[in-house]
Amino acid sequence: MSPKHRKTLVVAGHGMVGHRFVQAAIERGLTETHDIVVVGEESRPAYDRVALTSFFEVGADELSFLPSGEYDDPRVRLVLGATVDGFDPETRTVLLSDAQGQESVLTYDELVLATGAAPFVPPVPGHDLDGCFVYRTIDDLEAIRDAAAGATVGAVIGGGLLGLEAANALAQLGLETHVVEMAPRLMAVQVDDAGGATLVRHIEKLGLHVHTGARTEQVLGAERVEGLALADEEPIPAEVVVFSAGIRPRDQLARTAGLDVAERGGVLVDERCRTSDEHVWAIGECAAPGGRMYGLVAPGYAMAEVVVDALLGGPGSFTGADMSTKLKLLGVDVASFGDAFAATDGALELVYADAVTGVYKKLVLSADGRQLLGGILVGDASAYGVLRPMVSSGIALPDNPEELILPVGRGGVELGLPDEAQVCSCNDVTKAQILEAVGEGGTCDSASCVTRCTKAGSTCGSCKPVVKKVVEEFFAAQGRVVDKSLCEHFPLTRQELFDVVAVHGYTRFDDIVEAHGRGRGCDVCKPTVASILASQLNGHVLEGPTRTLQDTNDAYLANIQRNGTYSVVPRIPGGEITPEKLIVIGQVAQDFGLYTKITGGQRIDLFGARMEQLPEIWRRLVDAGFESGHAYGKSLRTVKSCVGSTWCRYGVQDSVQLAIDLELRYRGLRSPHKLKGGVSGCARECAEARGKDFGVIATEKGWNLYVGGNGGATPAHARLLAGDLDRDTLIRYLDRFLMYYIRTADRLQRTAPWIDSLDGGLDRVREIVVDDALGLGSELEAAMAWHVDGYFDEWRETLDDPDKLARFVSFVNAPDTPDPNITFRAEREQAVPGESSGPVALGTTIPVGAPR
Amino acid sequence: MSTSTDPAVLTAYTVVCRLDQIEVEGGVAALVGGVAVAIFRTHDGNVYAMSNYDPCSRASVLARGIVGTRGEIPYVASPMHKQAFDLRTGQCLDDAAIRVPTYDVRVADGMVLVGGPRQET
Numbered sequence: 024m025s026p027k028h029r030k031t032l033v034v035a036g037h038g039m040v041g042h043r044f045v046q047a048a049i050e051r052g053l054t055e056t057h058d059i060v061v062v063g064e065e066s067r068p069a070y071d072r073v074a075l076t077s078f079f080e081v082g083a084d085e086l087s088f089l090p091s092g093e094y095d096d097p098r099v100r101l102v103l104g105a106t107v108d109g110f111d112p113e114t115r116t117v118l119l120s121d122a123q124g125q126e127s128v129l130t131y132d133e134l135v136l137a138t139g140a141a142p143f144v145p146p147v148p149g150h151d152l153d154g155c156f157v158y159r160t161i162d163d164l165e166a167i168r169d170a171a172a173g174a175t176v177g178a179v180i181g182g183g184l185l186g187l188e189a190a191n192a193l194a195q196l197g198l199e200t201h202v203v204e205m206a207p208r209l210m211a212v213q214v215d216d217a218g219g220a221t222l223v224r225h226i227e228k229l230g231l232h233v234h235t236g237a238r239t240e241q242v243l244g245a246e247r248v249e250g251l252a253l254a255d256e257e258p259i260p261a262e263v264v265v266f267s268a269g270i271r272p273r274d275q276l277a278r279t280a281g282l283d284v285a286e287r288g289g290v291l292v293d294e295r296c297r298t299s300d301e302h303v304w305a306i307g308e309c310a311a312p313g314g315r316m317y318g319l320v321a322p323g324y325a326m327a328e329v330v331v332d333a334l335l336g337g338p339g340s341f342t343g344a345d346m347s348t349k350l351k352l353l354g355v356d357v358a359s360f361g362d363a364f365a366a367t368d369g370a371l372e373l374v375y376a377d378a379v380t381g382v383y384k385k386l387v388l389s390a391d392g393r394q395l396l397g398g399i400l401v402g403d404a405s406a407y408g409v410l411r412p413m414v415s416s417g418i419a420l421p422d423n424p425e426e427l428i429l430p431v432g433r434g435g436v437e438l439g440l441p442d443e444a445q446v447c448s449c450n451d452v453t454k455a456q457i458l459e460a461v462g463e464g465g466t467c468d469s470a471s472c473v474t475r476c477t478k479a480g481s482t483c484g485s486c487k488p489v490v491k492k493v494v495e496e497f498f499a500a501q502g503r504v505v506d507k508s509l510c511e512h513f514p515l516t517r518q519e520l521f522d523v524v525a526v527h528g529y530t531r532f533d534d535i536v537e538a539h540g541r542g543r544g545c546d547v548c549k550p551t552v553a554s555i556l557a558s559q560l561n562g563h564v565l566e567g568p569t570r571t572l573q574d575t576n577d578a579y580l581a582n583i584q585r586n587g588t589y590s591v592v593p594r595i596p597g598g599e600i601t602p603e604k605l606i607v608i609g610q611v612a613q614d615f616g617l618y619t620k621i622t623g624g625q626r627i628d629l630f631g632a633r634m635e636q637l638p639e640i641w642r643r644l645v646d647a648g649f650e651s652g653h654a655y656g657k658s659l660r661t662v663k664s665c666v667g668s669t670w671c672r673y674g675v676q677d678s679v680q681l682a683i684d685l686e687l688r689y690r691g692l693r694s695p696h697k698l699k700g701g702v703s704g705c706a707r708e709c710a711e712a713r714g715k716d717f718g719v720i721a722t723e724k725g726w727n728l729y730v731g732g733n734g735g736a737t738p739a740h741a742r743l744l745a746g747d748l749d750r751d752t753l754i755r756y757l758d759r760f761l762m763y764y765i766r767t768a769d770r771l772q773r774t775a776p777w778i779d780s781l782d783g784g785l786d787r788v789r790e791i792v793v794d795d796a797l798g799l800g801s802e803l804e805a806a807m808a809w810h811v812d813g814y815f816d817e818w819r820e821t822l823d824d825p826d827k828l829a830r831f832v833s834f835v836n837a838p839d840t841p842d843p844n845i846t847f848r849a850e851r852e853q854a855v856p857g858e859s860s861g862p863v864a865l866g867t868t869i870p871v872g873a874p875r
Numbered sequence: 876m877s878t879s880t881d882p883a884v885l886t887a888y889t890v891v892c893r894l895d896q897i898e899v900e901g902g903v904a905a906l907v908g909g910v911a912v913a914i915f916r917t918h919d920g921n922v923y924a925m926s927n928y929d930p931c932s933r934a935s936v937l938a939r940g941i942v943g944t945r946g947e948i949p950y951v952a953s954p955m956h957k958q959a960f961d962l963r964t965g966q967c968l969d970d971a972a973i974r975v976p977t978y979d980v981r982v983a984d985g986m987v988l989v990g991g992p993r994q995e996t
């Protein structure tokens with residue numbers, strides 16, 4: 024289609040659903056025919072509102088769906104901090120105003136309303152005093168955090184799902200917290216009286232005050248909030264009040280434009296999510312398909328897909344949604360699914376309650392007791408993953424359905440889910456789709472890979488255990504035991520081997536293979552043992568018997584290249600180098616005819632050195648003050664930096680100094696795979712630190728530490744481990760993180776997949792590194808301190824040791840005769856490897872053994 | 876390892892190095908008749924020789940590979956792409972079509988001697 028025929032699609036609102044709509048539009052090719060303009064009122068791109076409460080813990084970056092602030096597809100334009108003020112279906116125009124109040128007009132062919140919902144604030148007197156908040160956006164949470172800093176008591180008005188989340192947040196912020204609910208129980212929409220009572224007991228045990236059946240008459244205070252006046256109860260003192268009394272769809276734009284709205288609010292749409300105007304659509308919480316609005320994200324996502332489908336001419340329709348919920352509130356599991364209140368004619372209830380442990384479980388069964396219609400779980404919702412799909416798929420129940428809710432050990436059955444059962448309700452992924460991803464033709468080999476590829480488990484995460492089980496059962500059924508043995512010689516994982524070596528204090532491969540393995544080892548286990556010994560002993564990798572264990576590159580302390588020559592990379596910490604040193608590198612390259620190239624890690628790689636030339640080249644480099652760059656090792660490579668506050672007018676911290684310090688601290692550290700770091704001096708992130716195993720980004724208050732990034736074939740963005748750290752804390756966390764990785768990762772497993780492989784993922788890493796949950800902190804730090812103290816330059820030591828040098832010869836009987844198989848040709852004025860078509864013999868006239 | 880004691884054969888051997896110049900489960904390259912030959916020493920005390928040229932990567936590097944066992948087979952892994960070669964026969968264990976020429980080799984008085992290329996058997 025030629026550009027002038029391209030259509031314009033305007034999306035109002037860049038929240039969870041607006042974002043999902045744009046993603047689907049890009050993925051399914053709608054941008055081939057449409058330019059998309061997305062207008063979002065918040066200053067940030069869409070983020071995970073469902074996980075809003077974790078903002079206090081992980082910060083805004085971690086919640087963002089689009090950290091770069093733009094979509095990969097250039098045909099999508101994102102306008103943030105701008106509001107859609109109105110639209111006119113006649114002229115098909117929308118009116119915008121930006122943050123400065125500047126107005127402009129856009130013409131559209133199609134308009135999608137994704138404006139979400141707004142918290143409802145009941146009009147009680149004093150509701151607008153200073154210190155009153157709602158709980159919906161990151162901005163709201165920032166304001167609540169600031170207010171909580173100077174307060175001691177907080178109150179939440181509303182004891183529903185969101186109100187309890189807000190109460191959780193206030194408690195986390197250290198406030199004594201009250202929950203005021205007008206209904207006689209908490210979470211009135213999701214749980215029944217008995218479930219609500221169980222929930223109250225849990226929550227009160229945690230020190231929160233719950234007031235049910237309590238109506239707020241007034242917010243007390245002159246300018247600032249001082250408390251709440253309740254009907255029939257003593258007033259509650261409070262300096263922070265959060266309203267969470269329900270939400271209202273943001274349907275004002277449609278009302279003003281004269282479109283139909285639902286009786287109870289929300290833009291009225293048909294099953295294709297089309298409004299009463301044929302070019303205007305509504306999705307997410309602002310929409311009311313068939314007159315009903317949905318306050319959950321999964322139905323919104325489904326609506327987004329339906330509209331993309333409709334615009335592509337497809338048949339998709341929205342016919343209602345699963346309103347099941349599972350959440351963990353203040354550490355208490357709560358789930359509600361299907362017909363939780365037994366509204367179906369003749370429905371039976373099956374209840375299990377244990378007051379001592381605070382568990383309440385209820386199943387709602389069909390009149391014949393054969394089908395599960397719904398249920399409520401409080402205190403232990405582990406069965407949710409299995410039960411919810413049973414409702415939607417309608418499979419027959421076992422003869423004794425009570426087994427389903429009895430605690431494990433007192434019965435409890437394993438249930439085969441049918442293939443069509445929906446496992447992930449947030450992303451509408453069925454069991455069949457998961458099996459497809461791991462089965463033949465699929466590309467996944469683990470549950471975490473399934474989550475990446477199918478999105479199952481990527482939103483609220485409540486289905487993750489079931490995803491994992493489906494994958495494991497499939498592998499087990501196939502007889503595909505995931506064999507974690509290192510190789511045929513060791514029936515151990517790398518981590519187990521690491522522990523074995525540490526416990527026994529082994530120093531030699533021979534002892535290890537004799538006691539714990541079989542045979543004489545191979546190119547897999549020998550380098551692994553070499554790396555483990557290097558991590559534990561800090562010895563020289565070319566020392567004695569460990570020499571023959573070293574992999575190709577470690578064996579000659581250089582990187583082998585395609586024609587059997589090597590490349591040489593001296594360390595240039597942080598990428599900072601003096602002109603004098605640069606000149607030395609140039610002269611060495613010139614004298615030995617080496618090809619030179621700048622690397623991605625801010626240093627210089629010299630290619631084409633014959634093995635027998637390496638000592639001579641390094642003698643020159645070491646004399647000029649260089650040391651090994653360990654480019655050849657599974658070890659720390661570089662810590663890349665931007666120029667930082669010393670020169671850069673945007674920089675807020677000295678990123679170069681920190682990068683140098685970190686590179687010198689961790690140089691020579693042997694690890695399961697290569698390790699890279701980066702330090703950026705401000706949020707512009709010029710050092711691309713989040714593409715590294717550990718990345719540090721300066722903030723006004725200190726440093727943010729990100730972990731688990733890498734480039735390469737499966738790129739990964741590093742994720743925030745901890746924020747606003749001072750230098751000492753940063754280094755302490757990094758010491759622990761790196762040592763824990765070295766001890767527990769698999770061979771050739773980079774930090775990103777390692778983190779994914781841990782039960783609990785990044786949260787687990789945070790528990791161990793930041794919270795020191797295993798009490799390993801000081802041990803890990805001590806191990807790192809030992810490494811730092813024991814560091815020496817491998818190349819300098821090699822040059823000083825005739826024994827080690829003896830191996831750097833082309834031929835044992837002709838030490839200086841160049842191997843005739845190595846040839847070069849010139850390309851762009853430098854030497855590059857010549858092609859070899861077979862072994863070459865040296866003319867017999869060359870005197871073997873004679874000096875060059 | 877060859878066990879030939881025929882004096883006529885012995886004369887065709889080149890002395891390349893002392894045995895202790897080759898590490899156990901290590902290798903060295905030597906020039907024998909102008910050709911690069913890799914000589915290995917295994918844990919059980921045997922010495923083997925084969926062409927240093929790795930036909931898979933087309934580079935003269937095999938002496939720098941890791942020596943180990945696969946089942947009962949002593950082998951060297953190419954340092955380039957890790958293809959395994961049977962030290963006794965030169966047979967590539969990952970590709971039946973590839974075989975590296977082997978050489979007669981023997982140890983006498985603590986010296987390593989390499990003979991001519993073996994005939995294919």
Ligand SMILES: Cc1cc2nc3c(=O)[nH]c(=O)nc-3n(C[C@H](O)[C@H](O)[C@H](O)COP(=O)(O)OP(=O)(O)OC[C@H]3O[C@@H](n4cnc5c(N)ncnc54)[C@H](O)[C@@H]3O)c2cc1C
Nearest residue numbers: 036038039040041064072073106107138139307308319320
């Ligand atoms: C604390 C909390 C916890 C939650 N937990 C869960 C949960 O566990 N499970 C679940 O399913 N759901 C949960 N939800 C609900 C879920 O977040 C919403 O269903 C979801 O965000 C709806 O997406 P949306 O895009 O329709 O609305 P939103 O995400 O609110 O996005 C709408 C966006 O449009 C913008 N906007 C509005 N009007 C305009 C305009 N005129 N011009 C420009 N932009 C505009 C808004 O600023 C907003 O950014 C939770 C919500 C909260 C607040």
Ligand code: FES
Nearest residue numbers: 447449482483484
């Ligand atoms: S059910 Fe929420 S992520 Fe799967």
